[in-house]
Amino acid sequence: MDLQSEVHVSENGGLNSLNEARNGGVSGKIEAFNGLAEGSNFSHVLQSNQSKHGHSRSLSASKISELMKLGNLESASTQSLFSVVKKILDESIEKKNEDIPQRVASVLKLVVQEIEQRVSKHADNMKKQNNLCKSREDRYQSKIRALETLANGTTEENEVVMNQLQQMKIEKTKTEERKKLEEQDLIKLRKEKDTYEIKISSLKEELTLAKKNSEKIRLQLEAKTEETKDKLQKKILELEFFLTDSRNKVKELEDLTESKFMRWKRKENAYNHFIDSQFGSLQELKLASESIKHEVLKMKNVYAEEFYHFGVNLKGLTDAAKDYHSILEENRNLYNEVQDLKGNIRVYCRVRPFLRGQSEKQTTIQYIGENGELAVQNPSKPVKDTPRLFKFNKVFAPAATQEEVFLDTQPLIRSVLDGYNVCIFAYGQTGSGKTYTMTGPNAASIVDWGVNYRALNDLFNISQNRRSSISYEICVQMVEIYNEQVRDLLRNDNLHKRYPFNMCSSFSLHSLCTMFFIVSFDLHTLGIWNTAQPNGLAVPDASMYPVKSTEDVLELMNIGLNNRAVGATALNERSSRSHSILTIHVRGTELETDGVLRGCLHLVDLAGSERVDRSEATGNRLREAQHINKSLSALGDVIYALAQKSPHVPYRNSKLTQVLQSSLGGQAKTLMFVQLNPDVQSYSETVSTLKFAERVSGVELGAARSNKEGRGVRELMEQVASLKDSVAKKDEEIGRLRLLKTNGTVEKREMSSPRRHSTGAPRPTQRLSGGKTSSEKAASDFDNSSEYSDRQSEAGSQQSIHEFKHHKEFFKQSRLVALGGGQNLLKHNGIKFDLADGGINFHEDVELLGFGDADSEERLSDISEGDLSMGTETDGSISSIVEYTLFPEVAKSSAEITEKSNVPVKLPRPPTKKGQSGSSKMPLSKSSSKIPSSKRATVGSSSAFKPPKKRQ
Numbered sequence: 039m040d041l042q043s044e045v046h047v048s049e050n051g052g053l054n055s056l057n058e059a060r061n062g063g064v065s066g067k068i069e070a071f072n073g074l075a076e077g078s079n080f081s082h083v084l085q086s087n088q089s090k091h092g093h094s095r096s097l098s099a100s101k102i103s104e105l106m107k108l109g110n111l112e113s114a115s116t117q118s119l120f121s122v123v124k125k126i127l128d129e130s131i132e133k134k135n136e137d138i139p140q141r142v143a144s145v146l147k148l149v150v151q152e153i154e155q156r157v158s159k160h161a162d163n164m165k166k167q168n169n170l171c172k173s174r175e176d177r178y179q180s181k182i183r184a185l186e187t188l189a190n191g192t193t194e195e196n197e198v199v200m201n202q203l204q205q206m207k208i209e210k211t212k213t214e215e216r217k218k219l220e221e222q223d224l225i226k227l228r229k230e231k232d233t234y235e236i237k238i239s240s241l242k243e244e245l246t247l248a249k250k251n252s253e254k255i256r257l258q259l260e261a262k263t264e265e266t267k268d269k270l271q272k273k274i275l276e277l278e279f280f281l282t283d284s285r286n287k288v289k290e291l292e293d294l295t296e297s298k299f300m301r302w303k304r305k306e307n308a309y310n311h312f313i314d315s316q317f318g319s320l321q322e323l324k325l326a327s328e329s330i331k332h333e334v335l336k337m338k339n340v341y342a343e344e345f346y347h348f349g350v351n352l353k354g355l356t357d358a359a360k361d362y363h364s365i366l367e368e369n370r371n372l373y374n375e376v377q378d379l380k381g382n383i384r385v386y387c388r389v390r391p392f393l394r395g396q397s398e399k400q401t402t403i404q405y406i407g408e409n410g411e412l413a414v415q416n417p418s419k420p421v422k423d424t425p426r427l428f429k430f431n432k433v434f435a436p437a438a439t440q441e442e443v444f445l446d447t448q449p450l451i452r453s454v455l456d457g458y459n460v461c462i463f464a465y466g467q468t469g470s471g472k473t474y475t476m477t478g479p480n481a482a483s484i485v486d487w488g489v490n491y492r493a494l495n496d497l498f499n500i501s502q503n504r505r506s507s508i509s510y511e512i513c514v515q516m517v518e519i520y521n522e523q524v525r526d527l528l529r530n531d532n533l534h535k536r537y538p539f540n541m542c543s544s545f546s547l548h549s550l551c552t553m554f555f556i557v558s559f560d561l562h563t564l565g566i567w568n569t570a571q572p573n574g575l576a577v578p579d580a581s582m583y584p585v586k587s588t589e590d591v592l593e594l595m596n597i598g599l600n601n602r603a604v605g606a607t608a609l610n611e612r613s614s615r616s617h618s619i620l621t622i623h624v625r626g627t628e629l630e631t632d633g634v635l636r637g638c639l640h641l642v643d644l645a646g647s648e649r650v651d652r653s654e655a656t657g658n659r660l661r662e663a664q665h666i667n668k669s670l671s672a673l674g675d676v677i678y679a680l681a682q683k684s685p686h687v688p689y690r691n692s693k694l695t696q697v698l699q700s701s702l703g704g705q706a707k708t709l710m711f712v713q714l715n716p717d718v719q720s721y722s723e724t725v726s727t728l729k730f731a732e733r734v735s736g737v738e739l740g741a742a743r744s745n746k747e748g749r750g751v752r753e754l755m756e757q758v759a760s761l762k763d764s765v766a767k768k769d770e771e772i773g774r775l776r777l778l779k780t781n782g783t784v785e786k787r788e789m790s791s792p793r794r795h796s797t798g799a800p801r802p803t804q805r806l807s808g809g810k811t812s813s814e815k816a817a818s819d820f821d822n823s824s825e826y827s828d829r830q831s832e833a834g835s836q837q838s839i840h841e842f843k844h845h846k847e848f849f850k851q852s853r854l855v856a857l858g859g860g861q862n863l864l865k866h867n868g869i870k871f872d873l874a875d876g877g878i879n880f881h882e883d884v885e886l887l888g889f890g891d892a893d894s895e896e897r898l899s900d901i902s903e904g905d906l907s908m909g910t911e912t913d914g915s916i917s918s919i920v921e922y923t924l925f926p927e928v929a930k931s932s933a934e935i936t937e938k939s940n941v942p943v944k945l946p947r948p949p950t951k952k953g954q955s956g957s958s959k960m961p962l963s964k965s966s967s968k969i970p971s972s973k974r975a976t977v978g979s980s981s982a983f984k985p986p987k988k989r990q
């Protein structure tokens with residue numbers, strides 16, 4: 039029999055005891071063993087053996103033998119067997135049974151215990167299975183009973199059951215479906231869960247990163263906080279230190295203040311005491327001062343009275359001083375007016391500044407006064423002489439600008455538009471700034487413009503301003519005198535193309551003729567055009583161009599300046615080697631009255647005088663310098679003669695003086711710029727220049743006159759032209775008579791005065807020769823001339839004399855007088871005019887035309903001098919020029935009139951001038967004495983006709 043079956047057998051009686059034994063140690067086991075033993079024979083055996091416990095060794099052995107004897111171990115329960123083994127083992131251990139080794143016994147005991155535990159476990163399992171089987175059995179039984187009852191039940195119940203089953207099935211399927219759905223949901227949820235998990239993981243990562251960052255920041259902040267904390271801590275410490283320090287100081291100060299306060303208190307007391315004592319003495323002083331005050335008041339009144347008197351006196355003085363200044367100013371104005379009236383040449387002096395390269399900076403200019411005073415001295419002289427003093431109309435210091443210089447010149451220039459003739463010329467040694475003043479260093483810069491550009495610009499501006507009342511036309515000429523030759527600076531083919539009609543296309547025919555006349559008269563009649571031009575051609579007149587704007591002027595002047603002869607010398611890099619003359623002709627027509635104004639402006643830039651040793655001139659330069667110096671010395675002679683009021687003025691000694699003759703001897707307003715170089719080396723030149731200028735300022739030209747013509751005058755001009763025509767006829771007659779003379783058929787008287795011969799038809803000369811007694815007034819103009827007396831005796835018509843006188847008067851006043859300035863040498867149609875022979879006739883022509891003026895006799899005397907016979911030939915009469923060149927249409931009609939020569943021409947009688955009659959009586963003995971007897975009569979008669987106006 040196996041152990042399992044043993045357990046089954048004894049399960050009712052012995053299992054409980056076994057369990058208890060497990061729980062209760064050795065004693066428990068014994069009891070359990072005992073319990074098992076109770077249920078069997080073997081236990082009984084064991085109990086009986088226990089009673090004989092006194093002899094353990096023997097007992098054990100006996101027991102083992104007993105067991106062996108039993109022989110029925112198979113029937114004994116496992117438990118009882120075990121308990122036996124156990125008891126044996128316990129016993130052997132207690133009694134230290136030597137039969138069984140102690141260690142083996144202990145191991146066996148443990149094995150037994152283990153087996154015992156397993157067995158008990160097995161028993162428990164068995165018991166549980168047993169219980170389960172029992173419960174299953176109960177259930178099966180109940181089911182069997184239920185089935186039996188079901189089998190016995192009705193069909194309805196079956197159906198109910200079936201339905202229930204059905205429902206159960208349905209529920210089952212539903213449950214399955216739900217299960218499926220739930221599974222699907224579960225899958226979904228899982229997926230979602232996965233995604234969420236991923237997100238959660240990324241979020242977790244971010245979170246960890248953020249955590250890390252925030253951790254870092256936190257750490258930094260913590261570090262900073264720590265730092266700030268430290269700093270604050272330090273500051274707090276410092277502040278605390280300061281606080282304590284300041285507290286100490288405050289305390290000190292408080293102490294100090296306290297002590298000071300005490301000191302001041304003591305002082306206050308002292309002062310109070312002092313003030314009290316002073317107050318007493320003040321009272322005393324007050325009383326004393328009161329009495330002094332009274333005295334002072336008295337004195338004050340006395341002084342006030344005296345001051346009042348002083349004031350009155352002072353006012354008188356200041357008024358006097360003021361008056362003195364105004365009187366001075368008035369004096370100056372009056373002086374200028376007197377100068378103007380006298381026709382003195384104005385002299386402006388301009389001192390050039392030192393140039394950049396000039397090393398010697400010692401100046402010879404000692405003093406420049408406001409009123410034109412100038413003092414010069416030679417600083418290089420070892421013993422200084424007294425300064426030389428000069429006085430001019432104005433002196434410009436080196437710093438004076440071009441504009442300042444022009445401002446003082448402007449009024450003079452403007453008078454050209456009012457019909458005056460004006461001449462401005464610059465004089466001075468080479469390199470002293472003549473060209474700078476007249477032209478300027480740079481035409482492109484308006485600030486640098488000299489008088490030339492500014493004058494023209496100004497004339498344009500004013501003519502524009504006046505255009506509502508006067509219409510102006512302006513023409514320009516430019517010539518130079520180089521080596522005693524006159525050259526046209528505006529001779530340019532391109533310009534000629536631009537201005538094809540006599541270079542004066544914008545002018546009316548009449549004005550054109552007049553202009554042409556002016557040119558030919560100014561230059562041609564002077565004889566200066568007779569000289570060969572650089573191109574070898576005879577130049578009939580200087581080119582004249584109408585200008586309408588400053589641009590035109592700039593263009594023309596640039597051409598002119600480019601054509602001008604300049605060259606480098608040791609004294610001036612660009613030395614002008616010629617005298618340049620810019621002439622501006624202005625013709626203004628008054629729109630209301632039709633009156634005509636004619637003005638003429640000469641702007642002359644003289645070549646500079648130079649000491650040849652200083653300028654180091656050789657060859658051409660030397661020749662130029664000689665010509666320049668010669669012409670300037672001729673100018674000096676003319677000025678000297680004019681200043682001396684000499685009857686003979688040697689204009690004809692040079693081309694320059696011939697050109698300037700009308701300005702120096704006519705009724706023009708003349709201004710001279712005297713240029714000075716302040717350099718010490720130039721001292722001697724400076725002094726001689728100043729002396730010359732002083733002499734020039736003493737020259738009286740006579741009051742300037744405006745060239746204004748009314749309509750009547752123009753008509754008269756036309757009538758005069760017709761008279762000229764008759765004169766021309768007479769000239770022809772003269773020619774014829776000359777021929778007759780050569781043939782010896784003409785009387786002696788006719789030969790000496792061919793014009794006075796009547797050859798048939800009545801002639802103007804015949805008309806001029808009225809009876810002497812017929813007109814005392816007329817005779818008074820001619821009474822100094824025996825020649826004229828002859829004429830009077832020969833002539834028959836008083837009317838003619840009358841007319842002639844009118845014409846003479848008219849021409850004296852006309853522009854032609856001023857412009858012509860008494861020029862007298864003409865060339866016409868290639869016929870040479872013999873001065874010695876035909877002087878009287880010629881002069882009469884000039885006189886008749888109004889070209890003879892105050893200096894006529896002088897000019898004639900010049901002409902008669904050897905110098906002038908050189909080339910001063912005329913090839914015809916002035917009347918021819920007038921007839922054929924100027925007024926062709928008038929000439930034609932006048933020719934017709936001449937043919938009807940018996941018809942007297944009625945001319946309006948211009949007012950007679952007082953001075954003229956008086957002057958006409960001026961003796962000319964001085965001039966006569968100088969002139970050879972052969973010519974004296976001529977000159978004498980001439981002067982009888984034309985007393986010098988400048989002396990008036």
Ligand SMILES: Nc1ncnc2c1ncn2[C@@H]1O[C@H](COP(=O)(O)OP(=O)(O)OP(=O)(O)O)[C@@H](O)[C@H]1O
Binds near residue numbers: 468470472614644
């Ligand atoms: N007022 C001034 N201010 C500055 N520079 C001046 C002045 N005047 C003259 N100059 C200078 O002096 C030099 C000589 O002047 P300019 O050529 O005008 O003399 P000039 O008298 O015309 O000489 P020349 O007779 O040899 O022709 C030039 O370089 C000029 O620029």
